Amino acid sequence: MARGIGRFDPRKRPAENTDIIPAITDDPVTGEIPFNAVTDAVAGEIPLPDVEPDDHDDDVADSEVEPADADAGEPAGDRRDRLAELRGHTARAVTVSWQRLVHLSVLVAIWFAGQLRIRVPQLGRWLRPRLTRLVAAIAAGLLLCSSYPRFNWWWAAVIAFAVLAWVLTRPATTPAGGFGYGLLFGLAFYLPLISWISILVGAVPLAALVLLCAVFPGIFGLAAVVVRRLPGWPIWFAVLWAAQEWLKSTIPFGGFPWGVVAAGQTEGPFLPLVRLGSVPLLSLAIVLTGCSVAALVMEALSWWRTSRHRLADTPPAVMLPALCICLVLFLAAAVWPQVRRSGTGSGNEPTVTAAVVQGNVPRLGLEFNAQRLAVLGNDVRETRQLADDVRAGRAPQPDFVIWPEDASEIDPLLNPDAAQEISVAVEAIKAPILVGTVLDVPGRSREDPAQTNTVIVWNPKSGAGDRHDKRIVQPFGEYLPWRGFFKQLSGLADWAGYIIPVKGTGVVHAAGTPIGVATCWEVIFDRELRDSVRNGAQLLAVPANNANFNQTMSEQQLAFSKLRAVELDRYAVVASNVGISALVTPDGREQVRTNFFTPAYLDNQVRLKTTLTPAARWGPILQGLLLVAAVAILFAAILHNGWFNDLHRRLSELANRGGPAPERSDDDPPGDDVVADGDDGQHSAPHGAEKGDL
Template sequence: MAREGLGGNEPADRDTRDLPLRPDTDPISDEAESERDDEPSAVHAEPEPGKPDHPDAVPVHRLAALTRRALEGLGAAAIARLPAVRAALVPRLPRMALAFAAGLLLFTSFPAVNWWWAAVVAAALLAWVLTHPATTAAGGLGYGFLFGLAFYVPLLPWISSLVGAVPWLALATMCALFPGLFGLCAVIVRRLPGWPLWFGVLWAAQEWLKSVFPFGGFPWGSVAFGQAQGPFLPLVQLGGVALLSTAIMLVGFSATAIALEIAKWWQTGRERGGDDAKPPAVVLPGVCICLVLFAAVIVWPQVRHSGAGAGGEPTVTVAVVQGNAPRLGLEFNAQRRAVLDNHVRETLRLAEDVRAGAAPQPQFVIWPENSSDIDPLINADAAEQVARAVAAIGVPVVVGTILDVAGRGQESSAYTNTVIVWNPVTGPADRHDKEIVQPFGEYLPMPWLFKHLSGYADRAGHMVPGKSSGVVHVAGVPVGVSTCWEVIFDRAPRKAVRNGAQLLAVPSNNATFNQTMSEQQLAFAKVRAVEHDRYVVVAGTTGISAVIAPDGAELVRTDFFQPAYLDIQVRLKTKLTPATRWAPILQWVLVVAAGAVILVGIRQNGWFPRPIRLRSRPRGEAEDAGAPPGETPPDEGGDHTSPDGGDDDTPPDEGGRPDFGRHRGAT
């Protein structure tokens, strides 16, 4: 940086300033120079290498000093900001605590806790946080994200048993972004009349977005899947998972609206003496709660009757074989032959019990996903073992296997996750290739990126999505197949039922996870059974295997991580429910409504840019003329207020612009 001289007008010195000085010369004074000349010059010994004063060691010491100074500066800055951080956090702590508690409560509505009512309480607490006058749009994003973390982190720990804690926490964080987006949008629309209804619509929209993005979506954690044992479950037969999730959250949001209105009415009545207080606006939230309860009561008898069955419905006896795996974990793929042998052995035991009269003769048998992880179409030994089991039981067996797309019998870069029907005489017949493959498990998206981020990326498979109707015909029965991961997506079981499936099968491989994951997946199957009015057969390599009635009741089930088989009679159903017919349309109506209400909320809050109206000038007036007398030009003083008339001096999320977003009750 250039520096100016201290002297102003000294031309005589200009000729001598640039001359080189002797090492012992100091241009201070003549006396100083004479005194210095009389003194003997000091002799400095050259520092030895390795000593601290050696030139090679100077950069190291300088670096250490700079690092120490930087750390001291950062520490001092952090300490200096502590009062500001404390002042920012303390007013928000109650809302942060409630958002966190709400997320934990929503988690407890899922297996293995199964407190279905906790979802309603969670929605009520979250609504209170988002309608608080001090919660800004940024605050809504933060509180929603905190709510999502408290929900998804304890919901998905079974992922850590496969790939460790980092991918588990990364997935939970990604999922938490969607409740955060909901919180942001909820603050935008909370001033609109009937905000509990709009909150419910927004929640349905964020669940839809999470089910399609990113990498095909991750619907795991939809509120509806936590209602497998709750009284609101019959609602899923009317409008699918989207309607059930919206209804549960709407009840909680409406309860908060009623509580806020009553509290405001009580406070206003006390201030005014209780005579002229305006009645609380509880009609709309009360109607919302009543409609949800009424719809559940109306549908419940029909669902219960469907579970009991009708006399004219045909019946079949189906068996489920759970062969088990030698051990859990990623080593499952190295146990392929052992897993196949286990399922053959358990099928032979079933055949012996049938011949002994200890078990009824099934019309067909269902094996789990990956029960033969060796391609039986190109591996003669695997085909021989499957044929041996099929011949022993004497009926078709639905086998879960992995097929080489190229069919060369060598290492291929593409496989399909396939369920194939194996007949006793003719061998392989109908097949279902899994259409919705699991990212990071069955295939690796964006390998050019994720291979450098995690050492587990190379363990992902090379599965490709297949194409099928979702239905295989087994012993003349159209069976809809949703292989493991597919059951959480609305479109997979719906497609099978629309294509004529009279029974649903969910072959799954949970050997790489734990019992918590199996319990959650079983709950999803219960929701699908009620949604489509079908019996659902769940077959797992290590469990939990079960047969579920159309009312969501478990008829039989196995324990986790043990070899077993199930043998039971079920009814074939042909009726299509309203959810099977119309749920996709309802889903899109909710999404479009959410987009529309967000636009209305933005306009209500004055966030749209306003057109600038230019003042017409008299002819001849200069264009750069100043403001008229008596007016203050913009940006040069005067009153600068926000479009809402609020004060921007208050920090965000601490009540700035008190009229923005203030709860005014439902109408």
């Protein structure tokens, strides 16, 4: 319940405490639940202490009450004069304070302007040779973001990495510059991509998360500059990016895979590749294609700029990048028929009817958490509507029903009212319901609470059955790492829950069907549903709670469900409390979906699948090979660049001279401030860069 605000009393008597209690009544016509705020006093009126009446109460205003230190015998007129004088002194003091603040602000502004006069020319000289690369890095990040929902411009990701590759292969770009350009690319990518987080936590936590995410593309940029002089650099760039995505999906606090390149390809022709090698292979293919396009263009331009008499003797080195592009296209085309057949079915696969209930919540934002019974009531009402339509022949009888995450935030194993509501829905639909709920962990004290985010199979006769406890919990939302530390930084820390992860198989059984469950946050991690399929899941269920965010977030999360459907060759059933709920086929198509923030249900047949795709079998092995390759490539590049020899030479000079080595020698790198964008035309390809350019 929302807290009421007490009225101010000039005599400082205690304010009345009021609570806003939502009054829930069913509309007899529409059946909806309007929410009317009814103010109900929770404390009785507090009487004022008895005070003797003052002789001047009738003719002296409250603002002219005698100060506590006034002489008792002082006339009322003198007291008013003293009060006026006191107010005058106070006003003058406030005016002086404001004047001093203004003067200080003017001085700071003058100092800052002076610094700008000094720094702006230096900044201009620094920006001039780098401006093109800075703009290109920002444009590349924005292009990559546009490949995601809601734009779904899958081709923009290829262009984004072509542009980023051009930036990182400039001879003027040093390793430190590579980190900076990668960081800028990451900021331009993640800020618009996950801006919906600010709806829940505000701008400052959003900025911190965006900066943290951008560090990983920065690391990629640094590593890319290190390996760019190796032959076949587009391949090594792609391997390094795949390793960077794994690192970001692992640390810190379990990782944050949101933003993998593969999630922006659900509407593109490269999507079938996820069936072969999971998310890492699809991301690698997109980066490899973009970098190969950049290599082709740069090599062709460099060859064209070469003098005419050398054109016939030095044909452009386009074989390797062209081969990489053809290989990616060939693999995608080869896998596509299998993916398409999986979506249409082979004809001999068993079918079940799965229903999804989207009950909706009273309003967007955290307020719905205070109306837990109303949220549960909405799901019950929509389930009963489905049951009515089944009896009327307007919908098929479902074998089971999937409710959203947190459909019952009241523990139904401890609260008989919540259990009764769920049982009413189960009896009405005559099928088991997968109920998303929050359970208290037994034996934990109020000072050390713990809960589980659980999906329970609620059967018509026996009640609670199989359960899936969330195995990957969301930091800073479902739980707070380093709680004591972060509570000192922000009051938002108190919003975090006490959900703990629980080991399990990731599979529940409803009406004899093994269902792999990934609750909301879990769907973005490769291992969650892959383990479920390995443990026998024939259908995927993704219950979600998206009421804290907006439709863009729901669209992006749905893209991950499409990835999992194609990757694991399973139908995916997405159940969200506010949308978007959907049934996704194994070829990544939406069989049916709901609108955002509307009560609805879905009721369709889906096919049960038992095959194990190459991604399900060997996905972790491929990921491990890519990590080993990334480390080996970095080590080989350091050897190839002669950095160990340079380090040995500098140490020897230091030991022989007994003092510091000279700041710069003829073999030292020229530095990022020496070479301008326009100075490297003849060395546009990385293999043409001089040794000192690194």
